[in-house]
Amino acid sequence: MTRTEAFAGLRCTECEEPTDADGGRCPACGGPLDPVYDLDAVDAAEVAAGAVDCLLPDAAPPSAGEGRTPLVAAEGVADEVDVDECYLKDEGRNPTGSFVDRGMTLAVGAAAARDDPEPLALAAAGDAAQSLAAYAGRADLRSYGFVPARAPTPVKAMVNVHGGEMRVAGGRYPDAVAGLDDLADYTSIQEFDTPYRHEGAKTIAHEVAADLGGPPDAVVVPVGTGELLVGVAKGFRERVDLGLADAVPDLLAVQPAGCAPVVEAHDADATAVEPTAHPDTIAGELEIPDPAGGSLALRTLDRHGGAAVAVGDADLQEGAVAATSTTGVEVGPAGGAAAAAAWERAADLDGTVVLVVPNSGFKTADVLRSHLMGQGV
Ligand SMILES: [Zn+2]
Structure with missing residues (x-):
């Protein structure tokens, strides 16, 4: 490093x-x-x-060209929400189709600098396993990704194509996390076990503010592990600390109603997250019942006076389809949750609003396709 x-x-x-x-x-x-x-x-x-x-910490991480993703105007969403401007920060354009690549390059680079780091390992709903396999492959390091059976098929396929080892756990995300216990010794690349995953996510905020000529009025951030929210808020805070901005934008965190431990804790003014006992949402990448960054996400919202909202599966699917069909950006269920949150809280939003689209809808095309079939399309 x-x-x-x-x-x-x-x-x-x-x-x-x-x-x-x-x-x-x-x-x-x-x-x-x-x-x-x-x-x-x-x-x-x-x-x-x-x-x-x-x-950033590392001047020469194993880069695959992550970051510098486009900010795409979403005029249709702006009209629906009745704000001046709305943009999608399209993180699907990263090398493995998610924002996770931004931090994975740093985390794998730091691990590679250690003596005998192999294997690198993590559990993930999907995206982070794909990203780890990619960056570990680039750094010529052995890696394991533990994923639940429901992880999207293209994601699982690409873990193998990148040369990563994969372990598919029956059940859900916590079962994948428990699977890590089977490894005797490894370097954890889990979010918040490494300080570098959320650190990479902060670059989203810097790019958005640079592209707009200043921070937006509000930014809508889907929350799974908390990595994205914690990172994005840090990036905007750094611009204030550097004298480049007056304030951090209004933060609106969104989770699916079927797995919303951070939203529920925020609503209850709690300082820690109570794990969701029976998570159930179509948005698999956000189905994280006991997020590693739960407390940090809550503290981030408190520090900046942020808001949090839960949206139903039908609404987040509708948000994904509406955003995709009007912008050309392939927005998945997680990005659709951001659009649904903007609709839900339209009365609280004005000026320029940015929706962070964490990953490519192409990974979960079947989810959106079945939503359309349910409507007779
Ligand atoms: Zn300490």
């Missing part, structure tokens, strides 16, 4: 102590770690333009 000039090490998000650790969790309390920077060593003009390499 080639450290950037500005990277000042890792700090615990729980006890706030700095650590000399090169990854993993806090040696003192087990909390998730977060990269910190010497902002005086950052080229603010570069960051203003959306070039944030100087504000």
Whole structure:
């Protein structure tokens, strides 16, 4: 790992102590770690333009061309929600079709710098297993992805094509997580076991603000593990800290009603997430009943006065189809949840609104196709 000039090490998000650790969790309390920077060593003009390499830990990670995804105007959604402008941040354009690639390059790069890191491993609803296989393949490292049986078929196929080992767990996401216990020794690339997955997601915020010439008024972020929300908020916060923006945009977190532990905890003013006992949603990538970043996501919403909303499966499918059919961007159920959240909270939104589309709808085409068939299409 080639450290950037500005990277000042890792700090615990729980006890706030700095650590000399090169990854993993806090040696003192087990909390998730977060990269910190010497902002005086950052080229603010570069960051203003959306070039944030100087504000990442690693100057030379194993890149496959992730990031720099387009911000696509969604005039139809803007009309429906009655806001001035609405854009889709299309994370489906990343190498393996999801935002996860942004952090995976950093996480795999950091792991590769360790002595004897193999195998790398994680459990995922789908996207992160595909992404790990891709970046581990690029770094010539052995990797395992544990996924639930319901993970999309194209995702499972690509884990193998990238050269990753795959273990398919019967049942749901927690069964995939439990499967990791079968490995005797491995480097965890799980979100928040590594400080670099959410760190990569922050680049979304920098790109959005650079493309718009300033932060939007509001950003709608689907929440599964919490990685995307925590990362995006950090990116907008960094722009404030660098004097590039006055404020973090209004944050609107969305989860499917059938698995909404962060929304429910936020509504209850709780500081920790109560796991969802019986998760059930068509949006498999958001069906994370006990998210690793649950507490951090709650703290992020509290810190910035963010809002949270749960949307039903029919609404998020309708959101995906409506956004896809009017923009050309292939929006899946997770991105559809963002569109449905904007409709649901239209009265609270104005100005410029950005919907983060976490992954490509192409991965889960069958889900949207069956929704249309249910309508007789
Ligand atoms: Zn700690």
